[in-house]
Every structure is written in C-alpha cells, then in structure tokens.
Amino acid sequence: MGELTGSVGSRIGLHEAEDLVVRLREHDEQAFSEVFQLYKDLVYTLSVKLLSDKTEALDITQEVFLTLFRKIHHFRGDCTLKTWLYRVTLNQAANRNRWWRRRFLNQTESLSVKPKEEGHFVPDPASDQPWPDRAVYAAEIHKALQAALDELPFDQRAAVVLRDVQGLSYEEIAEILDAEIGTVKSRIARGRERLKDRLKPYREGAAL
Amino acid sequence: MTCKETRNRIHDYLDGELAANQATVLEEHLGECNDCREAWEGLNWIKQSLAVREHLPVAAQEHIWTQVKVKAGYGWPTFLYEQWDTFRTFWRDLDRQILYSKLSAVPVTVGFFVMILMQFPLVPFQDWTYPAFEMRRMPSSVFAEPLMTEVEARHTYADIDEIWSAAWKIPYEDSLSLVAQITPAGHAEIDHVLEYPKNQNLLAAVDDSLRSTQFQSAQDIRNPLVIYSFQKIDVYSDHPDL
Numbered sequence: 020m021g022e023l024t025g026s027v028g029s030r031i032g033l034h035e036a037e038d039l040v041v042r043l044r045e046h047d048e049q050a051f052s053e054v055f056q057l058y059k060d061l062v063y064t065l066s067v068k069l070l071s072d073k074t075e076a077l078d079i080t081q082e083v084f085l086t087l088f089r090k091i092h093h094f095r096g097d098c099t100l101k102t103w104l105y106r107v108t109l110n111q112a113a114n115r116n117r118w119w120r121r122r123f124l125n126q127t128e129s130l131s132v133k134p135k136e137e138g139h140f141v142p143d144p145a146s147d148q149p150w151p152d153r154a155v156y157a158a159e160i161h162k163a164l165q166a167a168l169d170e171l172p173f174d175q176r177a178a179v180v181l182r183d184v185q186g187l188s189y190e191e192i193a194e195i196l197d198a199e200i201g202t203v204k205s206r207i208a209r210g211r212e213r214l215k216d217r218l219k220p221y222r223e224g225a226a227l
Numbered sequence: 228m229t230c231k232e233t234r235n236r237i238h239d240y241l242d243g244e245l246a247a248n249q250a251t252v253l254e255e256h257l258g259e260c261n262d263c264r265e266a267w268e269g270l271n272w273i274k275q276s277l278a279v280r281e282h283l284p285v286a287a288q289e290h291i292w293t294q295v296k297v298k299a300g301y302g303w304p305t306f307l308y309e310q311w312d313t314f315r316t317f318w319r320d321l322d323r324q325i326l327y328s329k330l331s332a333v334p335v336t337v338g339f340f341v342m343i344l345m346q347f348p349l350v351p352f353q354d355w356t357y358p359a360f361e362m363r364r365m366p367s368s369v370f371a372e373p374l375m376t377e378v379e380a381r382h383t384y385a386d387i388d389e390i391w392s393a394a395w396k397i398p399y400e401d402s403l404s405l406v407a408q409i410t411p412a413g414h415a416e417i418d419h420v421l422e423y424p425k426n427q428n429l430l431a432a433v434d435d436s437l438r439s440t441q442f443q444s445a446q447d448i449r450n451p452l453v454i455y456s457f458q459k460i461d462v463y464s465d466h467p468d469l
Contacts, residue, residue, distance in 0.1 A: 048296075052292075055288075055295075060280060063281055064280050077283075077287050080283065080291055081295060085299060088295055088298075088299035114319060161276075164276055182242065183278060189242075189244065211238065214273045214277075215272075218273065
C-alpha cells in the first residue's frame with residue numbers, strides 16, 4: 020500500500036505537477052483525464068472508507084472531479100493538487116455525513132448496533148456454529164471494520180483513514196485537516212484504540 | 228520504559244515515526260510485557276486490516292467521466308443546475324446557516340439591552356439628588372399650566388453658591404420649596420412657602436440661613452423674588468439643630 024502511494028508520488032514530480040495545474044487552468048481536457056486517472060482510486064477509496072456506502076462514494080467522486088473542473092481557478096497552489104483533492108473530498112464527505120446522520124440517524128444506529136440481525140457473522144468460539152472459510156471470514160472482518168469505522172466520530176475516522184488507508188504522513192494529514200500535528204496524532208490514536216476494542220473478537224477469531 | 232510511556236508512543240512506533248533508539252527500547256519492553264504486546268498486536272492488526280484500497284469500477288469510471296464532461300460545459304442547463312445545486316446545498320447546510328444567523332443575533336440583542344440600560348443616568352446618586360435651586364418650570368403635567376413660570380429669578384451664580392452652602396447645613400433628608408425676597412440690606416426673607424418640609428425645624432433653619440446670608444448681588448436685583456427649592460437634602464448629623 021505504501022508502495023502504491025509512492026508510485027503515484029514519483030509518477031508525478033513537482034514541476035510536472037505545476038505544469039499539470041497550468042494545463043488544468045487552461046481547461047485542457049487531456050490534463051483533466053490524466054488527473055482523473057491518477058487520483059480516481061484515491062478519492063474513491065477515501066469516500067468509501069469515510070461513508071461506508073459505495074453509491075454515495077461514487078457520487079462524491081463525481082462531485083470532486085466536477086469541482087476540479089469548475090473550481091480549478093480557486094486552487095492557489097499553496098498545497099499540492101493531491102492535498103487539495105483530499106480536502107475537497109473530505110468536505111464533500113463531511114457534508115454528506117451531516118446530511119445523512121441528521122435524516123437517518125435512527126435507521127443507521129439500529130442497523131449497526133445489532134449486526135446479528137443483519138446477518139453478520141460474529142465470531143464466538145464457545146458456540147458450535149460452523150466456522151466460515153478464510154475468504155468469507157476476511158470479507159466479514161472487512162465489513163465489521165467498516166461498520167466500526169462508521170461509528171467513529173468523523174474527525175477521528177478521517178485521520179485514521181488518511182493515515183492507515185491512504186498512508187499519508189502526519190504532516191500531510193495535518194495540512195489536509197487543517198489541524199495541529201498533535202491533534203492529528205491523538206485523533207489517530209483514539210480512533211485506532213476504539214477500532215481495536217470493537218474488533219477484538221474478530222482478531223481472536225482470525226488467530227484461531 | 229514503563230507501560231504508560233509505551234502506550235503513549237506505540238502509535239508513533241506503529242507508524243514508523245519513532246527514533247531508532249527509542250524504537251529499540253520500546254521493542255525490548257514489548258518483549259517483556261504481555262499486555263503491551265497484546266495491545267501492539269491488536270493495533271497492528273487494525274492497521275494491516277485497514278490498508279485495503281478500493282478501486283473505482285470501470286463502468287463507474289466511464290459514467291463519471293461522461294457526467295463530469297457534460298456538467299462542466301457551461302450553458303443554460305449548467306446554470307440552472309448550479310442554481311439548483313446552490314439551493315440544495317443551502318438547504319442541506321441549513322442548520323449551519325441558522326447557527327450563523329443565531330450568532331449574528333447576539334450583537335443585536337446585546338445592543339438592545341444596552342439601549343435600555345442607557346435610559347438610566349450614569350451619574351452617581353449624590354449628584355442625582357442634587358437640590359434644584361432654581362425652578363422656573365414645574366413640569367408636573369403637560370396640560371397643567373406651570374405655576375411659577377412668570378416669576379423671574381434674577382440672581383447670579385455667586386448667589387447660588389451661597390445658597391448652596393447655606394442649604395448644605397440643613398440637617399434633614401427632606402424637601403421644601405419657598406419664595407424668598409432679597410431685602411435692601413442684602414439678606415433674604417421667606418416671602419411664602421410653596422412646599423412645607425416635614426420637619427418644622429428645617430424651615431426655621433433655612434429661614435435663619437437666609438436671614439444671615441449676605442447676598443453679594445443684592446443691589447443689582449431689580450425684581451428680588453427668588454424661588455428656592457431644596458429637595459432630598461442629605462442628613463448632616465453634626466448640625467447643632469439636630
């Protein structure tokens with residue numbers, strides 16, 4: 020994963036990026052296409068992890084690149100294009116998050132609190148239920164992790180995802196979230212601790 | 228290294244942000260302490276499990292790219308879409324907008340109360356109860372014709388000072404209004420009393436004061452009718468009349 024980020028970083032050097040921004044400002048379609056190919060997965064992954072809803076994530080990806088098309092003249096160049104895209108994605112996701120929570124708080128809570136009723140597999144060595152095979156279990160862990168992420172406060176979730184999924188450095192995260200590095204660190208720490216506590220049964224099940 | 232220090236640095240260690248010597252110390256501790264190793268394993272497992280990238284589906288890529296190109300081209304449809312989008316965003320963030328308007332209501336409310344408070348005089352109480360010496364009008368009512376308007380009080384400010392120093396000696400918190408006439412000798416006599424004080428001694432004391440005071444400008448006064456009003460005179464406990 021770190022290697023993937025590195026490859027994106029090395030493929031687009033600094034002056035190359037500046038050149039790209041200049042071309043974007045001139046509404047060069049080829050430049051937009053390049054940016055889209057470069058960052059589509061980053062943006063999509065971030066939105067999926069933040070919202071745990073693939074439809075919403077697709078919508079946000081579209082909004083982000085539309086924003087890139089329309090608002091590229093607002094991009095002052097005081098951060099990298101990647102950081103700017105991350106920021107736009109975060110803002111969009113935060114807005115969706117608010118919107119969604121406000122309207123469907125009851126529904127989302129009731130579904131995520133009782134995973135058993137939803138058909139989730141909850142590992143319990145004491146019971147004699149059949150143990151799923153490795154791939155299914157990995158998918159279950161993935162689902163549970165996403166549900167646990169969804170329960171974190173938005174700022175902690177954003178910090179954890181930027182660090183552990185996107186593999187950004189503390190400085191980059193601080194720049195994106197517009198926060199102090201200490202704040203970012205404590206958000207990451209608290210988020211991870213909560214995820215750890217939440218997924219304890221799954222980890223023990225994986226070790227079996 | 229204690230467990231507490233380890234827990235504080237475990238996230239830096241996990242992210243590879245810890246200095247090499249500190250990392251060595253921490254690893255030693257992890258080797259010894261079961262609880263901390265357990266915690267580290269849990270966190271590391273979370274970190275590893277999170278590191279899964281999603282990939283934008285190819286069909287979605289094409290759809291998004293087409294949509295972006297269509298919406299980015301400017302024209303009437305785009306303009307209308309933007310108007311709708313602005314409204315939608317406003318509606319979506321209405322709680323924030325309402326918060327802003329609530330915040331802006333704060334200075335307005337404060338200003339409102341400040342304006343109410345400004346109706347009260349800010350002078351000290353003592354000044355507020357300062358006796359009025361000259362009463363040309365009696366604004367008791369808008370409709371009632373003031374009683375005293377025709378009476379011209381012709382005296383100088385030096386006289387007022389003298390009257391004030393005489394009145395200051397009056398011992399009771401009381402009030403009285405009277406018309407005094409300045410005699411050719413330069414003293415003053417009570418002509419008639421408009422408002423009697425509650426304490427009879429007060430009237431006598433004022434009478435004494437007026438008789439004994441030498442008014443400097445007595446010669447200049449052609450119409451020597453003076454209205455004096457002493458209101459809410461403070462208690463002066465050292466006065467011999469008390």
